[in-house]
Amino acid sequence: MSQYQFSLRLGDRVKAEQELMTSVRKATNPDETAPKRKHVRNMIVFTWDYKTSMPVWDSMKSQPLKANEVQCYKAIISLHKVIREGHHVAIQEALTQTKFLEDLAHGLGGGAYSGWRNYSVLIRAYVNFLLAKLEYHRLHPEFNGMFDYKEYVSLRGTNDPNEGYETIADLMSLQDRLDEFQKLVFRNFQPASNNECRIASLVPLVEESYGIYKFATHMLIAMHQRVDGAEEALEPLRKRYNSQHYALRKFYYECSNLRYLTSLINVPR
Amino acid sequence: MSAKGVLRTVKNYTKGYTPIQMKVRKATSNEPGSPPGSLMSEIAQATFNQTDFLGVMEIIDKRMNDKGRLWRHVFKALTVLDFLLHAGSPYVVEYAIDNIFIVKTLREFQHIDDSGRDQGSNVRQKAKELTALLSDPAKLKEERKNRN
Numbered sequence: 001m002s003q004y005q006f007s008l009r010l011g012d013r014v015k016a017e018q019e020l021m022t023s024v025r026k027a028t029n030p031d032e033t034a035p036k037r038k039h040v041r042n043m044i045v046f047t048w049d050y051k052t053s054m055p056v057w058d059s060m061k062s063q064p065l066k067a068n069e070v071q072c073y074k075a076i077i078s079l080h081k082v083i084r085e086g087h088h089v090a091i092q093e094a095l096t097q098t099k100f101l102e103d104l105a106h107g108l109g110g111g112a113y114s115g116w117r118n119y120s121v122l123i124r125a126y127v128n129f130l131l132a133k134l135e136y137h138r139l140h141p142e143f144n145g146m147f148d149y150k151e152y153v154s155l156r157g158t159n160d161p162n163e164g165y166e167t168i169a170d171l172m173s174l175q176d177r178l179d180e181f182q183k184l185v186f187r188n189f190q191p192a193s194n195n196e197c198r199i200a201s202l203v204p205l206v207e208e209s210y211g212i213y214k215f216a217t218h219m220l221i222a223m224h225q226r227v228d229g230a231e232e233a234l235e236p237l238r239k240r241y242n243s244q245h246y247a248l249r250k251f252y253y254e255c256s257n258l259r260y261l262t263s264l265i266n267v268p269r
Numbered sequence: 270m271s272a273k274g275v276l277r278t279v280k281n282y283t284k285g286y287t288p289i290q291m292k293v294r295k296a297t298s299n300e301p302g303s304p305p306g307s308l309m310s311e312i313a314q315a316t317f318n319q320t321d322f323l324g325v326m327e328i329i330d331k332r333m334n335d336k337g338r339l340w341r342h343v344f345k346a347l348t349v350l351d352f353l354l355h356a357g358s359p360y361v362v363e364y365a366i367d368n369i370f371i372v373k374t375l376r377e378f379q380h381i382d383d384s385g386r387d388q389g390s391n392v393r394q395k396a397k398e399l400t401a402l403l404s405d406p407a408k409l410k411e412e413r414k415n416r417n
């Protein structure tokens with residue numbers, strides 16, 4: 001059936017890349033707003049249509065990201081979404097781009113971003129979180145960008161509970177990183193601004209954290225059913241799970257007060 | 270016929286759309302109101318023909334990817350797709366599952382109109398429902414069966 005996909009959506013590759021370039025430019029323009037969903041969506045759809053995200057990275061590299069903190073932050077938000085929602089190949093390809101991400105974290109000439117809007121620290125923290133996510137995916141290639149449990153089970157085949165232990169412990173460490181970063185975003189809100197651009201970065205973080213949470217829940221239940229003496233052996237994981245549960249509730253509660261965010265996605269409770 | 274309807278007819282011919290494509294364009298037009306059931310049934314029937322099927326999906330795909338200002342195109346295209354998934358040929362089901370990312374990525378569709386109204390929420394809701402349906406082929410199969 002994939003021949004239909006071929007005949008309907010894969011027209012002119014050159015034109016598609018030009019439109020992609022326009023979307024990248026518009027998504028990372030200097031206006032201090034959220035990157036427009038339409039443009040980010042075009043990037044994501046491109047990766048599915050053409051099974052590659054490399055032109056997204058190439059287009060990003062041709063934008064003056066390091067000269068403007070807002071443009072840079074919008075670029076990172078967009079890339080995060082492409083890695084999450086794009087074709088699986090986007091993860092593999094992002095792993096070849098860590099140097100570029102590190103460079104973004106350091107800004108122009110290796111110093112901090114000179115803007116007065118204080119994105120410097122957020123940019124660095126966001127890049128660090130993204131790198132941690134990518135590292136997780138490198139170690140556990142059986143995950144998709146959204147940490148979908150169903151897909152994980154079908155991709156993985158084996159169910160060795162010991163492997164499960166590490167998978168889930170690493171995932172919880174990533175959740176801790178996410179939690180630290182989201183707190184930093186909230187602390188960085190500026191009183192004289194609507195903070196739309198900062199809130200925009202919370203959107204994928206809510207989705208990501210909820211994906212991790214749901215995954216951990218499924219996995220813990222499965223492990224309790226499989227492992228002998230699970231009650232005791234899994235005690236440390238359970239403890240961690242509970243404290244993350246509490247932290248997440250707090251995060252989602254705070255998000256539920258942000259109108260831009262709640263109008264866009266359902267914040268879990 | 271409205272001025273827009275005239276424009277659409279002009280475009281139908283200048284762009285060389287087939288008769289069934291013109292019907293899909295009409296069903297997913299920018300005018301208020303939902304696509305008439307009789308029109309959708311006609312389109313659903315047409316999808317049992319391979320050539321018409323391709324023509325129908327081409328227009329639906331265009332409409333689903335239209336700009337924010339034309340959110341009605343997007344919303345109505347999702348509505349028609351929903352109908353076709355239930356009453357159209359199995360090709361539609363296979364095609365839509367293959368291309369689920371198109372619908373999935375519309376779950377965050379946004380459009381605030383000139384008067385400040387959020388016109389995106391209808392699209393987001395519809396995209397969520399359809400994504401859930403497409404992620405559960407067994408359920409979809411059941412729903413298709415119950416229809417007949």
Ligand SMILES: CCCCC/C=C\C/C=C/C/C=C\C/C=C\CCCC(=O)O[C@H](COC(=O)CCCCCCCCCCCCCCCCC)COP(=O)(O)O[C@@H]1[C@H](O)[C@H](O)[C@@H](OP(=O)(O)O)[C@H](OP(=O)(O)O)[C@H]1O
Nearest residue numbers: 022023026027036038039335336337338339340379380381
């Ligand atoms: C004897 C007579 C004389 C004279 C004179 C004159 C003359 C007169 C002249 C007149 C001008 C008359 C009317 C001008 C009308 C509109 C001005 C255009 C304003 C304009 O730019 O409007 C365009 C639409 O226009 C058309 O599609 C199409 C517009 C078509 C227009 C057509 C026009 C036609 C005209 C004709 C002319 C011409 C001419 C000629 C002449 C010849 C003579 C001899 C944009 O409209 P928009 O703001 O809604 O669109 C936005 C915009 O593109 C954003 O950039 C886009 O977002 P990004 O992707 O983020 O950039 C938005 O996307 P989303 O909604 O998805 O977020 C779009 O929705």
Ligand SMILES: CCCCCC=CCC=CC/C=C\C/C=C\CCCC(=O)O[C@H](COC(=O)CCCCCCCCCCCCCCCCC)COP(=O)(O)O[C@@H]1[C@H](O)[C@H](O)[C@@H](OP(=O)(O)O)[C@H](OP(=O)(O)O)[C@H]1O
Nearest residue numbers: 273274276277278279280294295297298299300338339342
């Ligand atoms: C005495 C007798 C007379 C007869 C005759 C006849 C004659 C004839 C006349 C005819 C007009 C013929 C052609 C019209 C010319 C240009 C067409 C413009 C292209 C055009 O599409 O512009 C529009 C609207 O533009 C404006 O808002 C701005 C519109 C501005 C328009 C300006 C126009 C100007 C022109 C001038 C002039 C002048 C004329 C003439 C001359 C004559 C002289 C003798 C921009 O379109 P849009 O971006 O707003 O979106 C449309 C729109 O939302 C439609 O509702 C939608 O269709 P449906 O959803 O199917 O209803 C469209 O969807 P599709 O993409 O699927 O088709 C959309 O693409």
